[in-house]
Amino acid sequence: MKPALILATTGGLLALILALLNHWTAPQILERQAEAKLAALSRALPDPNETVHLLPPKGDANEIYWSKQASEPTGYLYSIRTNAGYSGKIEAWLSVTLSGDIRRIFTFAHKETPGIGHIIEPDQPFIRQFEGVNLLSDSINLRSNGGEIDAVTGATITSRAIVDALTRGQATFIAASSTNKEIEG
């Protein structure tokens, strides 16, 4: 037999075996991946007993999740981002109650100056002052702009960036609550 033919046949056979195995394991692997993602996401929630579930996707909005405790919805979880950080992009998971009160902001990606920009990391006093603020009815703004939020001296740009990310996150909340109304009613 010609070498090329041998190579092609062996390759074809092996590819077939792999394709079958892939077909058989793919659903399981996808399921595991989804589980792992949800488990990682639940770290962004204030209460470790809560679980995370994906809301049906709607339009081009980001993925929006439910947070639930004992199958009772406690609110929404979705990512917010801004490019207005001192060193570019800041990304965070925002969890809000069903009525839009901020529960927790969990920053997961930023390049702010170490030691100054760390004010936006989870459990820092600056980021915790947003807790309880309502996304829609309260004005989210720094004091210098007539709002209620205390900026951190030396990190004004970073402080402002978080306000910017939250303002952008309002639209996602509106999308989330409208999806929710569709589901419930």
Added chain:
Amino acid sequence: MTDRQTSEHHTFSQGLWGNNPALIQLLGLCPLLAVSHYAITAITLGVISLTVMIAANGLISLLRPLMSELIRLPLQIMVIASLVSIADLLLQAFYFELHERIGLFVALIVTNCAILGRAELMARRSPIRHALLDGLSMGLGFFWVMCVMGMLREVLGRGTLFAEAGRLTGFPLPDHGIQLLETPLQIMVFAPGAFFTLAFLIAGKNYLDQRNESRQADRISQQTSS
């Protein structure tokens, strides 16, 4: 012992000790150094490498009649890559979290020169029985070095043994492992620790070999003088 048994015994001991892939041939060092910071990751990769090595040797030995000079390398690589992909998919489906830890290095087994080396040197010229035995011996040789490195580095660097092994594999082991050292030397779980451990293992093996040789020499000189 018959001649055949002696030669098989010789083949087997070659991989485990005399011509150990990790300690003498210094092949497959990338996974060896990279995932041996925890006992469980080291053992997993050791098991996968062992399985792939046996299966690859067997398959390549079977393909001998088709193997011409022109296509032997692509054919061997194809077989090894397919086996590794199979192992990778199965690990991902059944031990997902374990795969998250060492996934990159599972794929890298394809380029593990210890495996291609055996295929090229041994399997493509040997009958299947011999090829399988060679794969088993070389695979076990790689596997035990992997285990020893993993356990040594975890105990020295973290003070524990088999940490997280229970959660990752389903065996009934405590999640934080067995606490053995109170004040671990953190550097042992980082890259330098991998080189230190390997160096000590190689030195240890050479020391034992030299001691054996000089003892044998002593015995022979005693016999001749008496």
